[in-house]
Amino acid sequence: MRNILVTGGAGFIGSNLVRELQVRHPEARIVVVDDFRSGDFRNLRGFRGDFVTADVSRLDWNAQFRDEIFDAIFHEASITDTTVHDPYLQAHDNIEGFRRLLRFAEPHQTPVVYASSAATYGICSGVQEESQPAAPANIYAFSKVQLDNLARDHARRFPAWRIVGLRYFNVYGPAESHKKAAASMIYQLYLQMKAGRRPRVFRAGEHCRDFVYVKDVVAMTLQALNAPRSDIFNCGSGQAVSFNEVIAILNRHLGTRLEPEYIDNPYAFYQPHTQADMSRARAELGFTPRFTPATGIPDYLGSLSPS
Ligand SMILES: NC(=O)c1ccc[n+]([C@@H]2O[C@H](COP(=O)([O-])OP(=O)(O)OC[C@H]3O[C@@H](n4cnc5c(N)ncnc54)[C@H](O)[C@@H]3O)[C@@H](O)[C@H]2O)c1
Missing domain, CATH: 3.90.25.10 (UDP-galactose 4-epimerase, domain 1)
Structure with a gap:
């Protein structure tokens, strides 16, 4: 990979991902898009790439990147404070950000791995399987369900394009x-x-x-690029x-x-x-949390x- 885009790269998971990308692809050009609403520049100590300070839901992606082609896009940007109850803000920024990103990625069918959430399962008990119906209990979870719906819709319309969602647990x-x-x-x-x-x-x-260590989350997020087809996976420890x-x-x-x-x-x-059923990740991605x-x-x- 030579040209990689990471949204939300100043955040917790995004910055860990950027750090690992720099290790695995030392020659790659990495572009982070983040508006710092919950991120911190200190998380990007040692970052050697380009930083675009922008809100993904308002950014004119084509004007910003013109004819640049990315080898992969990792989408971590999202309002992550689930106590933000303003439905317009949560839904607009999370859903429209992803819609714009997909529109930008569509012409070249750039592989996309995006952050969904175990919150899509709602208030439930036992082991959560990906086939369970969505039951969002708050507007944050609702916005993540919409990301999954958008991803499925694009995957149906563009069968060769790989769009992979990861339902991160805790x-x-x-x-x-x-x-x-x-x-x-x-x-x-x-x-x-x-x-x-x-x-x-x-x-x-x-x-x-299901508490999952960020090192496993980063490893699975990178492995998701090799998914055989578009899909949505749990990302937990399985315990x-x-x-x-x-x-x-x-x-x-x-x-x-x-x-x-x-x-x-x-x-x-x-x-x-909460507990992630990790059998789909194991079978389709060959991923097992360490x-x-x-x-x-x-x-x-x-x-x-x-x-
Ligand atoms: N941490 C968890 O336990 C967990 C669980 C489930 C899902 N997730 C998802 O993983 C992703 C990363 O979460 P995190 O824990 O690293 O949170 P975080 O708040 O540390 O990171 C989110 C980053 O996205 C940026 N951001 C938010 N909205 C933006 C926008 N519209 N435009 C540009 N930048 C924007 C923030 O400034 C921040 O740097 C999120 O999508 C989150 O919903 C996290």
Whole structure:
């Protein structure tokens, strides 16, 4: 790959992706498009490529890039704060950004890998399979369902064009601190425990999440370019781990013995259990996650507090 476009490259996952692209394709020209609404330039320390400061949903893509042809487009840009409830903003910026990107990519059928979300499954329990019907519980999730619908529609109309969606589950890892309250629960619990405070979780800490390490997310995002056809895949660790278990792992690696402080859950609807069925990723992409929280958390802590 010689010419690569990454939207949302100043963000958590996007910057990890850019870093890995620079390692794997040292000669490639990498262009990042980001408007910094939730990203941070510090995530791009060591970035050697070009940076376009623009909102993907308002950018005139053809005027910006003229006749430039990209070998691949990775679309990570999105409003990621799920507490932004303005339906116009969430839907417009997320959906129209993707529509414009697809319009730009269509003439050359540039391969596209885009970030969907496990939020498309809504409030459910058990193992989530890609064939499950969408059930968005908020406007953020609705916008991601629309990305999947747009992708499927384009894939139907252009069978030779590869457009691959990845439904990321709960991603954690280096370069997420700028997300503050929207950063992963693993990072929030780490901050509390590092400060010597008891970690606060909803009673009684037995809600389970599929926490997926960003190194696996980046690896799968890159592998998705080799998908045999357009498709949508879960991107998780394939395992569900409770908040109590996360706290136990953190205690073990921080050398602390902090008991969880259980607080009442104010939400009427709160997912009891998320877990990605990774069999489609295994079968179609040959992808198996390398990390579980038991191995990913210590790797992450090494980058947060180098000893
Ligand atoms: N982190 C997770 O657990 C998770 C889970 C499911 C899906 N996702 C998806 O993965 C992608 C990356 O998320 P992240 O965790 O890195 O979040 P992030 O907020 O760190 O990164 C998003 C980046 O996109 C940029 N951006 C947002 N809207 C934009 C726009 N209209 N034009 C240009 N730039 C824009 C932001 O400035 C930011 O740099 C997003 O699409 C998100 O919805 C993330």
